[in-house]
Amino acid sequence: MTVHGAAHHPPYAELHRFGLRLFIASEAFLFGVLFAARFYLLGFERAEAVNVTLGVVLTIILLTATWSSHRAAAAARAGDRGAMQGQLLLTMALGVLFLALVVVEWSAGFREFPISTPYGSIFYLITGTHSLHLLIGLFVLASLFLQARRGRLGEGDVWKVEGGVAYWQFVDVVWLFVFTILYVL
Amino acid sequence: MATATPQVERRLGASGLPFAARGLLWGLGGFVLGAAVVAIIRALAGVGAWRADQAIVVGFLFSVPAFVLGVGAWETWGRGWFGLETYEYDPPGWRRYFGFNLDHKVIGVQYLVTFLTVFILAGAVAMLMRTELMDPGRTVLGPASFTRFMSLHGFLMVLVAVTAVPGAFGNYVMPIMVGAEDMAFPRLNALSFWLWPPAILLLLASPLVGGWDTGWTGYPPLASVNNLGQIFYALAFVVGGLSSIVASVNFLTTIVKMRARGLTWGRLPIFVWAILLTGVLSLFFTQSVAVAVTMVTLDRIVGAAFFEPLLGGAPVLYQHIFWFYSHPAVYVMVLPSLGVMLEILPVFSRKPLFAYRWAVGGIIGISVLSGVVWAHHMFTVSALSNANAGFMLSTEAISVPTGLVFLSAVGTIWRGRLWMKVPMLFALAMVFNFLIGGITGVFLSDIPADYQLQDTYWVVAHFHYTIVGAGIFGLFAGIYYWFPKITGRMFDERLARVHFWMMFVGFNLTFLPMFWLGLNGMNRRIADYQPELAPVNLFVSLAGFFLGASFLVFLWNFVVSWKKGPPAGPNPWGARTLEWQTSSPPPKLNFEGIPEVVGDPYDFAPDAPRHAEIEVGGER
């Protein structure tokens, strides 16, 4: 951020935190619409073929990733750059594992509930949208990791890590809803 | 972290290409890459490498980020993601408009010029449509091309209506009005603009693949079975929607967090309130239209079943999702312009904005209610279902907050001293036009009357009265009002008056008879009609050409005055809000010092304190 000596200007972190909250609220509406579409099209029906075990595994992975991302933010606040990078790396690894399992799940799913069925359409749309967001989260974490390694994350940039982690955790929380309405209900 | 350096500029000079050109190149590369990815995946899956619709969708989705990086986001932003140093794009002269510039004033001008261009193009398409409709039977277009041109006109104009006023004035004027030196997130701001050129170019290219024929609403199943152009429409909607969301995060943060000291909510200029609520609407509703058109696209390109009845899908679901966005979008089109209107009326009446609190309450009320009225577009889906009654109630309830905007408008001019300069003419015309638009909308909200009126020219007339009569008139009101601020020059008053009267008379002569046409059996979106309706249609067409000609007068004045108009000075209208308390055009950081708001923006009493003091060279 350029340091312009002049006008009234709240701190960088406050500004960005507010903007991120707005964006997350907007994203929540996106998933809200998708979830509403699921109930409009399918009522409370669920495909028997959905692999609930895999769903539970995916949920555990993301919950772990939520924890490790939380540790990364804490490390950033404490100024422990090494720990922060480690936790970021762990979080990203869990994210990649998650995506890999989604690919496995999809390739099995294509046979059981193809996209040409209403259930299949909704399933792939919602999990696909979620995975896309996870991918964006991965990109953000990777960028933070790179910036930290090149020493471009200074004292004043704790917010950047917190922001990236907040977005990541939002995507994790969305997964809990996805899991509930696609696997459990 | 972004530091202004001349390096980027030099690099530009070396290549001789403005960044916009490099963006197109990178965008093309991105497209090829995306299409190649599809081809490889298809080849691996053994289903034949080439499939046009899939290649276009993925190619375009790759080309947009590539384009944005190419126009300069790479240097100003992208490098930072990899921990590399970033530069600001800030060349002198005309080049500054052709790259990823972070100055909100540059971005405002980019929006203004881009969407004026789109407006003129879409208006030219309207001229073509009215030529076809001059008499029954075939005139110049066959029914197929008519339907496609109608769709193109409708969608381009919707984009103009949604984007032009917040894009141009929300960006240029609003930050100055709140006393900020720029928007909260300059890079997001530039991103929101640069997402538009790919979307617009895509739409302009859509006739090459036969366009699309669903109108701007894109209802499936028609949208699932027609030309490839439907995909262009969907992609443009998604990318434009992303731009809207990004822009609204920026507007909201700027207004909430960056106001000058002393600029309390009760002193906030009404235009800023309008932009604030517009931002709220875009932020929460835009995704839903992206979801709707994405689902149609998936039905088309991967055989999904969302709206395909034969596969168990539900076509009506689309309409719910679509209108859940698109009714609030109607207010995204109109609220900023109403804000412009209420900004102008006090200045040229030299009187405080009447019932300021009621007006703010009206704008908020409209926004809140607009989220619960969507199904009024769907009364005829299942005409007698009980849910319709609820939507009739919520829709008619919106007339109350809308009425408060009128309260403020007529209360402001009453006992004012009406200085009839051109911005004032436009603002007064808006009161008149929007009154007709609003009242005729009440007929549509009434279920029994809607039985006859739905999908007829009554609807066409009604929404043109609101969206052109208020939205686009507000765009021109704003252009004339802020032209001296943006360009530092004054426009030709005489030509501007000619433009106003041609536009006002032409507009009313064009659209007023359409109410009658709708009642008398002319349904909308048709290339042909019953011979009995010929005389009125001929009249409408001729009036439409007159309306179209008014914009030639405008264009001439706009271009010539921008280049050669006499200097306007900082405050030609004697207005009080902050943008008039700095030079025209304002300096890079908008003010020579730190503005502090100390008074009301609309207090025109001779002994009133100023709206704001600017501490020159002061330290906080």
Add this chain to the structure above:
Amino acid sequence: MSGRRRDLVVTGALWVVLVIVGVLVVRSVDLLPALRSEEGAEVDLAFNTLLLYSIPVFAFVLAVLLYSVVRWRVDEPETGDQIRDVPAFSWGWFLVSTALAGLIFVTPGLTGFFALQSAATEEPDLEVRLTGVQWHWDVEYPEAGVALEAPQEILLPADRRVRFELTSADVIHAFWVPAFRLKQDAIPGETTELIVTPTEVSSYDADPNVRLQCAELCGTGHARMYVPVRVVEPAEFEAWLTGAAMGMGGDGMDMGSDGMDMGGNAGHDEG
């Protein structure tokens, strides 16, 4: 003080004049075309009531606008009266507009809606199935076993309650006979219905609004996706229907087909 009163009085007078002019204009211009169905009366009542209500509202704002522009126009900027609000007026405006919105919601809104709903529950005299097809209408009279593909004309009996069952073979279409006033979408995969009682003998040739017009954009042929309607005496209708049923001959051959493979059933009578 007297100046203020004069402003109010003149504006009020202007309002009254504008209302009178408005009523006269609305009376003299034939806004609605001839009505030819029983149910449509509710639609016209709603429309005319709303029209009546809207005249004073429109005239009020217009009167203030016109009077202000004439009375307070200046050539050089000059300070206006610094009035920020007149609470009584603002509250009055708010309450009156709320009351008006409530009024129109109840009547003609709800009253008309309920009237249409209850009319729709009464037993119909005749069933007709309509299927929208890009770009023509297929018509079926199931009770008589008559199915007509893309007929040149749709016959209906006068003074008989007709229940239309609507669906679509491809994209969304909509039923609209402008002279009947009613409109209902025909949606693929769903059946919707609409009940109409034509009131008098009429035909497309006499009134172009007696036509079944597709009202929902359905592609290239949408504009010309209409078919003339002919409303005849019940006896004549019965005779025609019986004849048509015999013509069907049990093998499903339909006599109404014009054998054309495109262009639908619209406007063959035009040049």
